Amino acid sequence: MAPSVLAADLGQLRSEMEGVDGHVEMFHLDVMDGLYVPNLTFGAPVIEKVRPAVDAFFDCHLMVSQPLGLFEALAKAGADHVTLHTDVCPDPTEAGTLARRLGMGFGLALSPAVGPGVVRPHLVGLDMVVVMSVEPGFGGQVFMPETLSKVETIRRWIDEEGLETALQIDGGITPETAPLAAAAGADVFVAGTAIFARPDPVEAVRMLRSAISSATSPAGGG
Numbered sequence: 001m002a003p004s005v006l007a008a009d010l011g012q013l014r015s016e017m018e019g020v021d022g023h024v025e026m027f028h029l030d031v032m033d034g035l036y037v038p039n040l041t042f043g044a045p046v047i048e049k050v051r052p053a054v055d056a057f058f059d060c061h062l063m064v065s066q067p068l069g070l071f072e073a074l075a076k077a078g079a080d081h082v083t084l085h086t087d088v089c090p091d092p093t094e095a096g097t098l099a100r101r102l103g104m105g106f107g108l109a110l111s112p113a114v115g116p117g118v119v120r121p122h123l124v125g126l127d128m129v130v131v132m133s134v135e136p137g138f139g140g141q142v143f144m145p146e147t148l149s150k151v152e153t154i155r156r157w158i159d160e161e162g163l164e165t166a167l168q169i170d171g172g173i174t175p176e177t178a179p180l181a182a183a184a185g186a187d188v189f190v191a192g193t194a195i196f197a198r199p200d201p202v203e204a205v206r207m208l209r210s211a212i213s214s215a216t217s218p219a220g221g222g
């Protein structure tokens with residue numbers, strides 16, 4: 001589970017994260033610059049302030065037009081991983097090398113209109129592939145089921161090549177849609193609204209986990 005803090009009360013980001021830390025594998029941090037997407041969030045200065053209070057892995061989803069220029073500051077701030085969109089990452093090998101030199105993992109994200117083929121030649125060098133199941137930019141949007149076939153395709157390639165690349169689904173994940181993504185082969189689930197907009201975010205994480213396991217356990221029929 002990767003709660004997206006975009007849906008948290010950003011005015012009290014630290015305590016919002018502390019509230020679910022220990023119950024999740026990572027936090028998903030949507031860094032937006034107001035250019036690549038029409039929304040502006042936060043960057044290294046904010047991440048640096050919350051990092052000491054939180055144990056979980058920091059997965060940074062960069063929705064910015066010049067992502068490489070942010071790597072160093074994000075690494076210093078305590079980011080564990082950066083994911084870049086394919087259309088602003090002309091050289092994934094170079095970007096991955098730079099991320100790893102700074103001690104971070106590296107992934108590529110596919111917006112809904114981008115086909116899976118762009119990531120195929122780079123799979124072996126990726127820690128994570130992110131299939132966006134909404135248009136990047138805003139939380140609280142409706143899951144796009146047509147992105148599931150992309151998850152299935154990329155899952156097949158990862159398995160055929162014997163890779164350990166994580167396959168993340170991002171956008172509109174709820175207890176209803178998470179099992180669909182799990183059945184298609186996703187193994188990291190970003191959820192913002194379905195966690196932080198709930199009265200009890202820890203309970204919301206539990207509900208998402210149980211929905212996912214019912215889709216993936218042999219008895220679940222998923």
Ligand code: DX5
Pocket residue numbers: 004005006007028030061134135136137138139140141170171172173190191192193194
């Ligand atoms: C959208 C972001 C998502 C978003 C997900 O651009 O990449 O991570 O926060 O939010 P929900 O879960 O509300 O769709």
Ligand code: ZN
Pocket residue numbers: 004028029030061170190
């Ligand atoms: Zn995201």
